[in-house]
Amino acid sequence: MPYLPSGFPDGAWLPDVVVELGEVFAAAGFELSLVGGPVRDLFLKRTSGDLDFTTDATPDEILATVEGFADAHWDIGRDFGTIGIRKAGTTLEITTYRAEAYDPSSRKPQVQFGDSLEDDLLRRDFTVNAMALRLPQFELVDPHGGIRDLFARLLRTPATPQESFSDDPLRMMRAARFAAQLGMNVADEVSQAMTEMAPRLEIISAERIQVELVKLINGAHPRTGVDLMVETGLADVVLPEIPALKRLDDEHARHKDVYQHSLQVLEQAADLETDDDGAVPGPDFILRFAALMHDVGKPKTRRFEPGGGVSFRHHDVVGAKMTRKRMQALKFDKNSIKAVSHLVELHMRFYGYGEQDWTDSAVRRYVTDAGDQLERLHRLTRSDVTTRNKKKAARLARAYDDLEDRIAELKEKEELAKIRPHLDGQQIMEILEISPGPQVGKAYKFLLDHRMEHGPVEHDEAVALLKEWAAQNL
Known part of the structure; x- marks a missing residue:
């Protein structure tokens, strides 16, 4: 595997196939550059899951150039200028220089092919993704200060934010996603444009929004991404149940800040994910999204009691229905919808344990009702403790430890996961x-x-x- 020349972090390398492809295009008289995320990730010392290239060759010319080199190819993205190939087990995507623009009333981009790498980079979403590596000579092209912004942890756009987000409104979601994944801050002008143009997200398909939302929630800093969505108004379009929690603020402090509580539960749930060989390998979207959504039923169920208290009776059931409806609108698959909404519905089931004796029957029902979500429910329930009262937090932790011990004992005696009636x-x-x-x-x-x-x-x-x-x- 070729190591990159000076100027790149020590040990940075690219697969052999990247250099080989560059040589193939150069021999055919075409330009080829590695572009976007893979270049950014070289400076972050991360391995990129994607290898994207851009070229002055047209789709037909790309196909002719890779003939005899690629083990396989596909042209499903041909109308957008993209040809995919597979070589030695590695997937590569090659796209003709282009500039995309959205019609204000359309969800589909109007594809316009460009004729230079510099023009192509200008149309990309953020400066940290607008860097290219010319092949096969390893020449870095960074006309918009992507390296500077990357190390400053700052998201800016190559063109004006208004132009960038008009070209593709989904880029506003990507800004929140990169904030969550890379821990980056958003430049003031970018944040302002996101706030002004958030309603433009309505023209983007639910499927595309869903992909960005999953990446955001699974990021290393999901709280940062969600908070940015709420502050800029993106969440009002994508996930309105979450900003509604912020509007639940109680000026008389009769109940805790449900919005900040939900973000903390999200963070704590992510911290309880296990290693790849554990019960809940991370990042686990099901657990994290259930943690974020677990209290969305509270605004609809809040009641002020005669004694001055506040109740949220049945917010778990109401929240489960709201979660199911939102996930359906975002076109999630049925299994994910069922799992997340089930966890939201069950998240209050534990409370009261330790204050009253649970019979073996109650423990059996807890396990059976949780079904294949039991391990996630354990983590969601523990994450839901955000009190600053250390004695209360310790008491709840001990109670849940005890419940898990009882579940383990009953499992050993009765195989709880396989509970069936006495007769079939x-x-x-x-x-x-x-x-x-x-x-x-x-x-x-x-x-x-x-x-x-x-x-x-x-x-x-x-x-x-x-x-x-x-x-x-x-």
């Missing part, structure tokens, strides 16, 4: 001599409830219980 549907029909139908379901539910309440029983006892129940209910 086929056995129920044979014992009661009935056909498939609602009666089987009722009998199944009775046996499952008995299993939850009393634990496992022997087969003969289960048969007797079923017959006794049937004599009174069928």
Whole structure:
């Protein structure tokens, strides 16, 4: 793997295929540059997951140039000037110099091919992504001060922010995403333009917004990204439930700041993610997004009580419905929607444990209701403790330690993850001599409830219980 020349961080390198591709294009008489994120990541000493190139060759010329070099190619992005290839197991994307502009009423870019690298870089989103490495000679091209801004941790745009965000409004979401991923600050003029132009996000497809939101939430500094979205008004378009928490401020301090609490829970949940071989490998979008959304039902359920207190009864149930609706609007897949909304609905289930004795039945139901989200629920519940009262925090931590210990003990004795009724549907029909139908379901539910309440029983006892129940209910 070739190491880069002086001027780059010690040990910075690129895969051989990058240099080989540059030589292929040079031999064919075309310019080729590595561009954007991969160049930025070289200076951050990070390995980039993408290898993007830009060239003066047209899509047809790109295809002709890589013929015989690429192991495979695809042209699904041809209308946008992009050709993808695979070489020695590495995926590369090559795009003709271009300039994109959005029609104010359209979600689709109007593609215009350019004729120089400098013009191409001018149209890119941020200066830190507007750097290129000419190949194969390794010449760095940085006309907009990307390196300076990168080390200053500052997000600026090559053109004016208004021009940049007009070309592609999704870039405003990318600003928040880069703030979350790289811990960067946003230049004042960029923040101002985001605030002025936030409504332009409405023309962007939900699918594209979803991709940026996931990257933001999974970033190293998700709180920073969410806060920037709220402060600039992007969240009013993308995730209005979160700024609504900020508007829940109570000038009489009868309840805590729900917005800041939610951001802290998000941070604490991320801190509780485990290593790649652990129960909840990070970054885990499901856990983090549930942490952010867990209290979104509070604005709709806030009630001022006669004694001066405040209640949020059933905010967990209301919040789960709101979360499901928002994720559907953002076109998330059904499994993600189910997992996040389920965690939001269950996040209050633990409270009260330690103040009252939980029966084995209650513990079984806690585990069974959590299902495959139990490990995430453990972490969400622990993250939801943000009190500054150290005694209260310690008491809740001890109580949850105790609950987890009881779950482990019951799991060992009863295989809680596999809880089923004492008898299955086929056995129920044979014992009661009935056909498939609602009666089987009722009998199944009775046996499952008995299993939850009393634990496992022997087969003969289960048969007797079923017959006794049937004599009174069928």
